Amino acid sequence: MELEISAKGINKYFGEKRIFKDINFDVRNGESIAIVGHNGAGKTTLVRILCGLIRQTDGSIRYTVDGKKIERENIYPYIGLVGPYLELYEELTAQENLDFFAKMRNMTNPQARIAELMEKVGLSGREHDEVKTYSSGMRQRLKYVFALLHRPTVLVLDEPTSNLDKEGTATVYQIMQEQKKDKILILATNDEADLKYGDKQIAVNS
Amino acid sequence: MQLILKAFYIFQKDIRQEFKTRYAINAIVLFAVVTLTAVSFSIGTFAAGDEVLAALLWIILFFSAMSGLAHIFVREEETHTSDTLKLVAPPMSIYLGKYLFNFFLLLLLEFITVPLFFAVMNFSISGVWPFLASLVLGSFGLSAGATMIAAIISKASAKGALFAVLSFPILLPVLIMGINATRIVIREESFAAISGPLQALFAYAVVVVTASLLLFDFVWNE
Numbered sequence: 001m002e003l004e005i006s007a008k009g010i011n012k013y014f015g016e017k018r019i020f021k022d023i024n025f026d027v028r029n030g031e032s033i034a035i036v037g038h039n040g041a042g043k044t045t046l047v048r049i050l051c052g053l054i055r056q057t058d059g060s061i062r063y064t065v066d067g068k069k070i071e072r073e074n075i076y077p078y079i080g081l082v083g084p085y086l087e088l089y090e091e092l093t094a095q096e097n098l099d100f101f102a103k104m105r106n107m108t109n110p111q112a113r114i115a116e117l118m119e120k121v122g123l124s125g126r127e128h129d130e131v132k133t134y135s136s137g138m139r140q141r142l143k144y145v146f147a148l149l150h151r152p153t154v155l156v157l158d159e160p161t162s163n164l165d166k167e168g169t170a171t172v173y174q175i176m177q178e179q180k181k182d183k184i185l186i187l188a189t190n191d192e193a194d195l196k197y198g199d200k201q202i203a204v205n206s
Numbered sequence: 207m208q209l210i211l212k213a214f215y216i217f218q219k220d221i222r223q224e225f226k227t228r229y230a231i232n233a234i235v236l237f238a239v240v241t242l243t244a245v246s247f248s249i250g251t252f253a254a255g256d257e258v259l260a261a262l263l264w265i266i267l268f269f270s271a272m273s274g275l276a277h278i279f280v281r282e283e284e285t286h287t288s289d290t291l292k293l294v295a296p297p298m299s300i301y302l303g304k305y306l307f308n309f310f311l312l313l314l315l316e317f318i319t320v321p322l323f324f325a326v327m328n329f330s331i332s333g334v335w336p337f338l339a340s341l342v343l344g345s346f347g348l349s350a351g352a353t354m355i356a357a358i359i360s361k362a363s364a365k366g367a368l369f370a371v372l373s374f375p376i377l378l379p380v381l382i383m384g385i386n387a388t389r390i391v392i393r394e395e396s397f398a399a400i401s402g403p404l405q406a407l408f409a410y411a412v413v414v415v416t417a418s419l420l421l422f423d424f425v426w427n428e
């Protein structure tokens with residue numbers, strides 16, 4: 001599946017306060033971009049706009065799937081997002097969370113995929129523990145399972161390695177490497193090591 | 207069909223969460239029991255007429271519902287799971303799933319509160335089935351309106367106060383029609399006797415659900 005995201009003249013204001021202005025880029029399969037900027041520059045806001053979670057104030061974002069334009073609200077099935085503001089249901093177990101998300105994503109027989117991803121992020125054996133018993137690093141790993149469950153064409157990672165130990169960070173780098181081979185990877189980070197995985201850099205500042 | 211199925215999955219997820227935390231159930235049932243106790247002590251010395259009791263029953267149900275029905279959206283916001291839900295579910299399924307959950311919660315509240323009210327307040331009616339029909343239709347309307355308002359206030363800071371203030375004018379017709387229906391079934395036992403309030407409750411629920419389905423996308427995504 002070929003997907004292209006084309007952003008033109010994106011501005012964002014919260015009330016009178018300008019967060020960033022004139023963001024332009026194109027990204028398609030096999031490419032990756034890194035969004036960089038100081039704390040408070042609006043990296044997370046731009047990520048949320050790209051994922052269709054909030055609207056930009058001005059400018060346009062065009063999503064094209066196999067040559068056909070799709071609307072913002074129809075982009076969600078193509079996106080896998082990991083971010084510090086995106087939480088899973090902590091009263092439920094990891095398995096209950098993932099079963100719910102798999103059903104919502106119309107996945108048939110998701111158990112093999114869940115097991116494969118839980119193994120990959122090092123959470124095998126903890127499927128039946130409630131998420132509230134997880135450490136912050138384990139929660140971050142579980143967010144990767146959530147994001148990758150439906151094999152998204154666009155993987156968007158906001159602070160991709162936050163809360164992760166060395167082993168977890170290595171797993172994430174492997175995931176990023178695999179994603180950028182033939183799909184789209186979008187990173188929002190200030191970590192020099194993470195930035196290596198972005199082919200292009202987009203600087204966000206007000 | 208997919209929308210309905212996904213609404214059911216959301217309902218299932220919410221039920222599972224609720225039975226683990228029991229936040230909304232505890233809030234509304236405790237509120238109802240405490241209010242019922244307070245009312246029974248307050249008017250125990252008067253001989254309140256059945257018509258006054260009919261009004262009191264609906265007032266207890268209404269305010270108990272107000273204490274817990276907003277939780278369904280407030281929880282998603284406070285635990286930062288609303289974006290997660292947004293990524294996996296279409297808005298219409300989210301509204302329907304949450305509506306179903308609030309409807310279930312109201313039925314549970316009525317299952318506990320109504321028999322208690324009848325016992326404690328020595329209240330009796332002639333038309334049991336018409337009364338139950340008015341309760342169910344009233345719950346349809348109450349939960350439809352409350353679910354939509356809960357979605358609106360979930361992003362605000364003073365959620366509790368805002369929910370009550372916004373809900374009251376919108377849900378007032380249900381309260382009035384519910385009280386009317388209950389007043390009638392005190393003496394009448396046929397459905398025909400309360401067909402007016404029942405039709406009005408049904409029409410209200412249909413209008414609010416339809417309007418909510420049309421508007422929810424804007425509320426949820428803006």
